[in-house]
Amino acid sequence: xxxxxxxxRRLLLIIPVLIGLSIVTFVISHMIPGDxxxxxxxxxxxxxxxxxxxxxxGVDKPLxxxxxxxxxxxxxxxxxxxxxxxxxxxxxxxxxxxxxLELVLVSTVLGVIIGVxxxxxxxxxRDRWPDQVSRIVALxxxxxxxxxxxxxxxxxxxxxxxxxxxxGRFDPRVPFPPNVTGMLLVDSLLxxxxxxxxxxxxxxxxxxxxxxxxxxxxxxxxxxxDILEVMQRDFVVMARASGLPERVILFKYVLxxxxxxxxxxxxxxxxxxxxxxxxxxxxFDWPGVGLYAVKSAMTLDFQPIMGIxxxxxxxxxxxxxxxxxxxxxxxxxxxxx
Amino acid sequence: MDNDLLVEIKDLRLNFRTFxxxxxxLNRVNLKIWRGDILGLVGETGCGKTMTALSIARLIPCPPGxxxxxxxxxxxxxxxxxxxxxxxxxxxxxxxMIFQDPTTSLNPVFTIGDQMIDIIGSRTDTSKAxxxxxxxxxxxxxxxxxxxxxxxxxxxxxxxxxxxxxDAAERIDDYPHQFSxxxxxxVLIATALSGTPSxxxxxxxxxxxxxxxxxxxxxxxxxxxxxxxxxxxxxxxxLGVVAKMCQKxxxxxxxxxxxxxxxIDIFKSPKHPYTIGLMRAIPTYGTKKGEIKGIPGTxxxxxxxxRGCRFHPRCEHAMPRCAEEPAPAPVAAGPDHEVSCFxxx
Ligand SMILES: Nc1ncnc2c1ncn2[C@@H]1O[C@H](COP(=O)(O)OP(=O)(O)OP(=O)(O)O)[C@@H](O)[C@H]1O
Ligand code: SF4
Ligand SMILES: [Mg+2]
Numbered sequence: 001x002x003x004x005x006x007x008x009r010r011l012l013l014i015i016p017v018l019i020g021l022s023i024v025t026f027v028i029s030h031m032i033p034g035d036x037x038x039x040x041x042x043x044x045x046x047x048x049x050x051x052x053x054x055x056x057x058g059v060d061k062p063l064x065x066x067x068x069x070x071x072x073x074x075x076x077x078x079x080x081x082x083x084x085x086x087x088x089x090x091x092x093x094x095x096x097x098x099x100x101l102e103l104v105l106v107s108t109v110l111g112v113i114i115g116v117x118x119x120x121x122x123x124x125x126r127d128r129w130p131d132q133v134s135r136i137v138a139l140x141x142x143x144x145x146x147x148x149x150x151x152x153x154x155x156x157x158x159x160x161x162x163x164x165x166x167x168g169r170f171d172p173r174v175p176f177p178p179n180v181t182g183m184l185l186v187d188s189l190l191x192x193x194x195x196x197x198x199x200x201x202x203x204x205x206x207x208x209x210x211x212x213x214x215x216x217x218x219x220x221x222x223x224x225x226d227i228l229e230v231m232q233r234d235f236v237v238m239a240r241a242s243g244l245p246e247r248v249i250l251f252k253y254v255l256x257x258x259x260x261x262x263x264x265x266x267x268x269x270x271x272x273x274x275x276x277x278x279x280x281x282x283x284f285d286w287p288g289v290g291l292y293a294v295k296s297a298m299t300l301d302f303q304p305i306m307g308i309x310x311x312x313x314x315x316x317x318x319x320x321x322x323x324x325x326x327x328x329x330x331x332x333x334x335x336x337x
Numbered sequence: 338m339d340n341d342l343l344v345e346i347k348d349l350r351l352n353f354r355t356f357x358x359x360x361x362x363l364n365r366v367n368l369k370i371w372r373g374d375i376l377g378l379v380g381e382t383g384c385g386k387t388m389t390a391l392s393i394a395r396l397i398p399c400p401p402g403x404x405x406x407x408x409x410x411x412x413x414x415x416x417x418x419x420x421x422x423x424x425x426x427x428x429x430x431x432x433x434m435i436f437q438d439p440t441t442s443l444n445p446v447f448t449i450g451d452q453m454i455d456i457i458g459s460r461t462d463t464s465k466a467x468x469x470x471x472x473x474x475x476x477x478x479x480x481x482x483x484x485x486x487x488x489x490x491x492x493x494x495x496x497x498x499x500x501x502x503x504d505a506a507e508r509i510d511d512y513p514h515q516f517s518x519x520x521x522x523x524v525l526i527a528t529a530l531s532g533t534p535s536x537x538x539x540x541x542x543x544x545x546x547x548x549x550x551x552x553x554x555x556x557x558x559x560x561x562x563x564x565x566x567x568x569x570x571x572x573x574x575x576l577g578v579v580a581k582m583c584q585k586x587x588x589x590x591x592x593x594x595x596x597x598x599x600x601i602d603i604f605k606s607p608k609h610p611y612t613i614g615l616m617r618a619i620p621t622y623g624t625k626k627g628e629i630k631g632i633p634g635t636x637x638x639x640x641x642x643x644r645g646c647r648f649h650p651r652c653e654h655a656m657p658r659c660a661e662e663p664a665p666a667p668v669a670a671g672p673d674h675e676v677s678c679f680x681x682x
Contacts, residue, residue, distance in 0.1 A: 234441035241394055241436075242456040242528065243429025245463045246421075248470040252455075256446050331446055332512040 003325075010324070014317050018310065022074070025309040026067050029302040036300035040083035057083065057303075074310065080303035082296065089307035092292060097311070098182025099169055100288030103280070104273045106185070106208040111215025111269065116262075118216070119223035124250065126228065138220045141213035150210045150283040157206065164205050167285035171199050207284040211277065215269050219262055226258035233257075260331050267323035271316035342413075343536055343568050344370035344393055349407035351388055351592075354400060360639045362388055364592045364647065366407070367667055367675070370536065370585075375562065375569040377579035377600070379615070380589030381636055386572045389589070390538045392416075393570070394432050395424050412535070422463060429460045433534035433567070437541040439521035443513035450509035453493035453528050458485055460532055496527035500557060519550035523557070530561055537562065540572045555582065576615070580604060585673075588612045591637050591647040593664065598674035608676040610652045646679065654680055 037053050038045065045053075054060045058069055073080060079089035118137070121130040158166035170176060170184055177188040177196045185204065188196035230236070231254055239249050274289075281290035289308055296304035328334040351363035363385050370376050378386050391397045392409055395416055409416040411427065419427065436442045444452055451473065458469040469476055469485050476482035490509070497505035500523040513521060522542065529537065539558060543551035559582060562569055573579060579586055579600065586603040588596045588611065596609040607613045614632040634651035637643050643650055649659040659665075659679055667675040668682045 234436060234438060235444045237396060238434070238436060238442040238525070239444070239456075240396055241428055241432070241434040243425050243427075243432075243459045244455060244470065245425065245459065245467050247463075248455065248459070248467050252470055252473075253444050253447070257444070260446075333445060333514050 003328075007321075007325075010321050014314070014321075017317055018314060021313045022071065022306070022310055023067070025306050026070065027063075029305050030063060030066070032300055032302070036083060036302060039300055053083075057081075070306070079307035079310070082301055082304050084296070084299050084301050089304045092304065093289065093307060093311055095182075096287060096289045096292045099286060100274065100277050100281070100290060102183035102185060103204070103207055103211060103277060103286060103288060104270060105183075106204055107211035107273060108215060108266065108270055110208055110212035111219055112266075114212070115216045115219025116223060116259075118220045119227060120250070120255070122220065122224040123227035123231070131224075134220050134224070138217040142217040144213075146210050146213065147279055147283045149213070150206070150280065153206050153210070154283075165203050166206065169200070169203050169287060170196075171203075174199060207280050207286050210283070211273060211280045214276070215273070218265065218269060222265065223258060223262050226261055227254055230254045230257045256330060260327065263330060264323060264327055267316075267320040270319050271312075274312050274315065341372045342369060343372045343411070344368070344570070345408075345410040346389065346392065347408045347410075349389070349392060349409060350405045351385075351392065351397065352403050352405050354403065355640070358640045361642055362402075362592050362639055363392075364642070365664060365666075366392075366589075366592070366594050368587055368594055368597065370568055370570055372535075372568050373566070374585050375571055375583045376585040376587060377583035378570060378572045378587050378589065379574070379576065379579060382574075383636060383639075384589045385592045386589055387540055389594075390434075390540055390570055390572060393536070393538065394428055394434065395419075396428075425463070426460075429456075430532055431535050432538065433529035433532070433536070434538045435522070435525050435529050435540070435542050438545045439518060439525050440513070440545070442525055443521060445513055448510045448512055449516070449524050450490065450493060453496075453509075453524075453531065454486060454489040456528055457489040457492050457531050492531055493527070496531045497524070499561075500524075500527040502527070518546050519554065522546060522550075522554055526554075526557065526561070530565060530567075534565075535568060537567045537569045538572075539569060541574065542571075544574070588615065591642060592639060593647055593677060594667075595648065595678065596674075596676045597667070598671070598676075602671060602674045608670045608674070608681060609648075609678050610654050610680070611648050646677075 037050055037057065037059060041050050041053050058066055061069075070080060077090060079093065081088055082092065085092075118134045122134040123131075125131055154166040157163045165171070174196065177184060177191045177193050180187050180190050184200035185197060188194070188200055236249060236254060239253050240246075244253070277286075277288060278290035278294055280286065281288045282294055285291070289312070293305060293308050296302075296308070346366055346368040349363055349366040350361075351366075353360040353362050366385070366389055368376075368378075368389065378389065380386055388397060388402075392404070393411060393416065395409075397404070404417065411431070416424070416427075443449065455466075455470040459466040465485070469482055469489075472479070472482060474486075476486055494505045494509060497509060502508055502520065502523060508516070513524075516524065526542075537558075542558065543554050546554060555578060558569075561567070571579070571583060583600050586596075586598065586600050587594050588603065588609065590611045596603065596607065596612045603612060604616065607616050611632070618632060632651060637647055637650065644660055645662055646652070646655075646659045646665055649655040652659065656679060662679070665677045665679050665682060667677045670676045670681055
C-alpha cells in the first residue's frame with residue numbers, strides 16, 4: 001500500500017484514540033472529590049447563585065448526558081468555558097499554547113544538538129574520558145529532580161551572578177514583538193527585531209535547558225548504544241575494507257543506521273515534554289499550558305483540564321504520525337501499510 | 338624480496354582479549370601468495386582463516402585483538418607499520434575483499450549506487466573522498482564533485498553490467514533489500530573489483546548463498562580473476578572448490594598454518610597428519626560432495642591451547658616431543674611445499 005493510504009488510515013485512527021482519551025479524562029475529572037461549583041461561586045454565594053451556576057455548566061444532568069453535550073461542543077471547536085475566569089477554554093489555549101510549544105521545540109532541538117554529539121563522542125571514545133563524562137552527565141541529568149536543579153540555577157545564574165532572568169518569558173519593560181505565531185523567538189525574527197530575539201532567548205535559556213536535560217540523557221545513552229551496535233555490523237568492515245575514510249563511515253554509514261531508533265523516540269520525547277512542562281513552567285513561571293493546567297487543577301476547574309488533555313493528546317498523536325513518516329524516509333526498508 | 342611474491346605473512350601471532358582470558362587466536366602463521374595464484378585457505382571453523390585474511394588488510398579489530406608478533410608484507414611493503422592513511426589507500430586501491438554474507442555486507446539505508454560511488458570515489462585522498470561521500474547527491478551542485486560523481490557512477494554501471502546485472506541503469510538506485518542474495522553478492526563483487534586491485538580476498542563467498550547460485554558466483558569470480566589478472570586468497574570449507582580453482586593450498590589448524598603447498602602436492606601427497614585426515618575425510622560417493630568431515634577429537638580451546646604442536650591431542654602419530662618442545666617450525670617437504678610437524682624435522 002502506498003503512503004497515501006497509510007496516511008489516511010493513520011489519520012482515521014486518531015478518532016477512536018481521541019474518543020477514548022476524552023472518556024477517560026472526562027470520567028476522572030468528574031470523579032474528583034470536592035465541589036468545583038461552590039469553589040467557583042465563592043464562599044459568599046447564595047443557594048440560588050449556586051443553582052444557577054450548576055445549570056449553566058450542566059452539572060445537574062447525568063454524566064453520560066454531560067459527556068455528550070461536551071463532545072458536541074468539541075466537534076464545533078468549543079472546548080467549554082472556564083468556571084474561574086469565564087474565558088472560553090479554546091481562547092486561553094490559543095494564548096498559552098505557543099509559549100509551551102516554543103519551550104518544547106527549543107528543548108527538543110537542544111536535546112538533539114547536545115545529545116547527538118555527546119553520543120557520538122562517547123561511542124567513538126568508548127570507555128575513555130569522553131564516554132565517562134557523557135555517562136556522568138546523562139546519569140545526573142536523569143536523576144536530579146528538575147525543579148530542584150531549576151531553583152539552584154535560578155539562585156546561582158539569576159540571583160547571584162545576574163546572568164539570566166529567572167522567570168517569565170519576556171522583559172515586562174519592553175514591548176512584545178508583533179504577535180504572529182505567539183512564539184516570541186519566531187515573532188521577533190519575523191519582525192527582524194534582533195534585540196527582542198536576544199531578550200526572548202535569555203528568558204528561554206534556563207527553562208529550556210532544564211526541560212532539555214531528560215532528552216539529552218535519553219538521546220546520549222540510546223544513540224551511543226546504537227552506534228556501538230552498528231559499528232559491529234558487517235557493512236562497516238566491508239566499508240573499511242573498501243578504503244572508505246573513517247569519518248565517512250562514522251558520519252554517514254554508521255550514523256544514519258544508528259539514528260533510526262532515536263528518531264522514532266523523538267515523538268515520544270516531544271509528547272513527554274509537552275505534558276512534563278508543568279514542572280518547568282511552575283518553577284520558571286513560564287506562562288504556558290502547563291501553568292494554565294496547574295492553576296485550573298487547583299481550582300478543580302475541569303473544563304480547561306479536559307480541553308488541555310484533549311489538545312495535548314491530539315498533538316501527541318499527530319507528532320507521532322509525523323515521526324513515523326520521517327522514519328520511513330531514513331529507513332528504506334519500512335513499508336507503509 | 339622476490340617481485341613475484343605478492344603477500345608474505347611471517348610468524349604472525351594474534352591474541353584476543355576476552356572476558357575469560359587471552360585467546361591465542363593465531364600462533365606463528367606463515368603464508369605466501371604468489372602473483373597470479375589462487376591460494377585456497379582451508380581449515381575447521383574457528384581456526385583463524387578470517388583473521389589471517391583480515392591481517393593482510395590490517396582490519397583486525399584492535400582492541401580486543403592484538404598482534405603480538407610477526408610481519409605482514411604486501412607487494413614487499415610492511416603492512417603493520419604503515420600510517421592509517423597509507424593503509425586506507427592501499428585497501429582502496431590494491432585490495433579487493435568479498436565477504437561471506439552479502440546481505441549484511443551492504444548498508445541497508447543507502448542505495449547500492451550511493452555505496453558504490455562512495456567506494457569508487459574513495460580511491461583518492463581523504464578530503465576529496467569525504468567531500469564526495471558526505472555530500473551525497475547534493476554534491477552534484479559543485480562542479481568538481483559532480484564530475485567525480487558522474488565518473489564514479491559510470492564506472493559502477495559498467496561493473497554492474499560486467500557481473501551480470503543487465504538492467505544496471507534501473508537497478509543502481511535500488512536499495513540492497515530489493516535484490517536477491519545472489520544479486521547482492523554480484524553487487525559486492527562489482528564493488529570490490531571496480532578499482533585496480535592486485536589481490537582479491539574472498540572469505541567464503543558462496544557459503545550464504547543457495548546451492549544453485551554458488552556455482553554461478555564461483556564461475557563469475559574465476560572469469561574476473563582471469564580477466565583482471567588477480568591473485569586470490571580464497572577461504573572455503575569446500576575442498577572440491579579448492580581442487581577445482583586453486584593452484585596453492587594452505588591448511589590451518591587452531592591458529593597455525595600446518596601445511597602449505599601446490600594443490601597437487603596437498604591433494605596427492607599430503608604430509609601433515611591433519612591434512613592427511615582431511616583428505617581421508619573427503620567423502621567419495623553417496624554423501625554430500627566435498628564437505629570437510631570430522632577428524633576424531635575436538636578443536637582445542639584457544640584460551641589454553643595444547644603446548645607444543647596444537648594438534649597433538651588428536652594426532653595418531655603424536656610423539657612425546659610433540660607435547661614437550663615448542664611448536665614445530667615449517668620445514669620444506671619439497672619445492673614450495675612446507676609442513677609444520679616433527680615427523681619431518
Ligand atoms: N572479537 C573477537 N573476540 C574474541 N575472539 C575472537 C573475536 N573474533 C574472532 N575470535 C576468535 O578467533 C578465532 C578465529 O576466528 P576466525 O573468524 O578467523 O575463524 P575462521 O577460521 O574464519 O572460522 P569460520 O570458518 O567459522 O569463518 C575463533 O576461535 C574466534 O573465536
Ligand atoms: S608434530 Fe607431532 S602431534 Fe603434531 S602433527 Fe606432527 S606428529 Fe602429530
Ligand atoms: Mg571465517
